Amino acid sequence: MPGGRPRAFDADIALDRALEVFWRQGYEGTSLSDLTAAMGVNRPSLYAAFGNKEELFAKALDRYVSGPGAFAAEALTAPTVREVVRRLVEGAVELTTGANGPGCLSVNSVHACGPDSAAAREAAIACRRAGEAALRRRFEQAPDLPPDCDPTVLARLVHTVTDGIAVQAASGRTREELRQVADLALRTVLGELKDIPEPA
Amino acid sequence: MPGGRPRAFDADIALDRALEVFWRQGYEGTSLSDLTAAMGVNRPSLYAAFGNKEELFAKALDRYVSGPGAFAAEALTAPTVREVVRRLVEGAVELTTGANGPGCLSVNSVHACGPDSAAAREAAIACRRAGEAALRRRFEQAPDLPPDCDPTVLARLVHTVTDGIAVQAASGRTREELRQVADLALRTVLGELKDIPEPA
DNA sequence: CTAGTTATGTATCGAACGGTATGAAACTAG
DNA sequence: CTAGTTTCATACCGTTCGATACATAACTAG
Secondary structure, eight states: OOOOOOOSSOHHHHHHHHHHHHHHHOSTTOOHHHHHHHHTOOHHHHHHHHOSHHHHHHHHHHHHHHTTTHHHHHHTTSSSHHHHHHHHHHHHHHHHTSSSOSSOHHHHHHTOOSTTOHHHHHHHHHHHHHHHHHHHHHHHTOTTSOTTSOHHHHHHHHHHHHHHHHHHHHTTOOHHHHHHHHHHHHHHHTGGGTTSOOOO | OOOOOOOSSOHHHHHHHHHHHHHHHOSTTOOHHHHHHHHTOOHHHHHHHHOSHHHHHHHHHHHHHHTTTHHHHHHTTSSSHHHHHHHHHHHHHHHHTSSSOSSOHHHHHHTOOSTTOHHHHHHHHHHHHHHHHHHHHHHHTOTTSOTTSOHHHHHHHHHHHHHHHHHHHHTTOOHHHHHHHHHHHHHHHGGGGTTSOOOO
């Protein structure tokens, strides 16, 4: 009995287009007309496939985390704390100065603080907290941390630096400029760790 | 021949109210109705006194820099590089976790990246570049920098850390949590400077 | 007093907002 | 073929957006 008229668009591709628009223009700065134009999907089809603007944003954010932002989860598998941090900071530079950018979708969306953007902002905050918690757990079980270094605070500091890189990228800093910043950050932030040998 | 009906509101107080709203809700998230309600000013009076929404924002941003953000300029007068950085980072924590916040108006506004927010975003970027340039000049004429430390890159790194603090505050981190982050940042970022004595 | 000037309050402008009703089109099952 | 189901395309919903026209009120200069 089922069947029905087939879709005239690929939902995954359309979601990627929506992600690009949200990334470039922010949640509040993106209208449904912007989305339908970029996705090549009519308005009722968009609502049927993705719910509403809030739900579409949440799905785009998921895709962001598992796509362009996947380096962050992968960085946690590095063997040493130093390497984890290096991959995160350098990955943040590459991500936020890439072709889609500039900036980071989740950092952007934290600043969608208007009255109609609460859901989007909280989705971004939740996604950020999850990432930071994963980093903290990675540090907690690391044998190569100095005993006086609180893994929770270190995770927050690393996250703070990558957040700052995203802001700098959104402000127009180039990839080369931010690579210099990342290098200096790694030399200094990791200064306290540099004499800790890699674990067995 | 002049004269005319006197104002029923204080323009400076109204501008402070506008600043509060922009700070809390962002440029894109703030409507003229929000502004007139908070400022206690009718719409035509607002336009007569402040131009339009973009110009009002620019004036609010100026007031932000010379008011709540004045600590940043004052920090540059500290006698040592270490103290300059310490005041900037700790000041960023206090500013972005204050009663008006959370967050930083200029960092927020960089992420107003919709099509109708170009003027506001560029005003924020210009204000950020000016601040960073002042910090760079402060470092360039500092005798207490290691010779291998580029003052331009150090200024960008410090700015990156304060930006990150603002993002963290906007994400809900408390003042106490961010003070811990600031402490760790100062111990690590300034680790390379710690053996440099204060200048004569 | 009157003339001139500026601000105020109301009521609205056209455009764009997020979201939908409606009916035709395109498919599958029988 | 027909019946049932799903999507598509158009046109539209009420609301809100930033920005103004207009008439009145409150002041100063003469």
